[in-house]
């Protein structure tokens with residue numbers, strides 16, 4: 509596989525996009541390594557394709573992305589609202605990403621900040637930005 513990302517000169521960073529030549533059979537195994545295909549994802553051709561990937565790892569998170577789909581959407585706010593009322597949550601629910609205002613608790617304020625961000629209103633928090641997970 510020809511890969512333009514992850515060299516010593518150009519290390520992969522969380523959330524960065526890079527391209528690679530991947531054939532159809534290879535694509536699935538490639539995606540298992542914490543790499544998410546964002547372009548030409550459904551291609552099952554036998555020949556190699558140049559595809560764009562976005563690189564993710566488990567040491568980082570996106571502020572507000574509690575379901576881990578790498579985007580901040582209204583689904584994330586729904587999960588946080590469930591958390592607030594102590595409803596059952598899936599294992600992938602990320603409470604670190606839910607605490608948008610960083611006050612160590614998950615509350616309706618966190619939901620409101622995300623909702624503001626979703627409609628492009630200003631917030632004092634870097635919702636959608638990548639952060640390193642605390643140790």
Ligand SMILES: [Ca+2]
Pocket residue numbers: 572573574575576577578579580581583584
């Ligand atoms: Ca999300």
Ligand SMILES: [Ca+2]
Pocket residue numbers: 606607608609610611612613614615617618
């Ligand atoms: Ca909070």
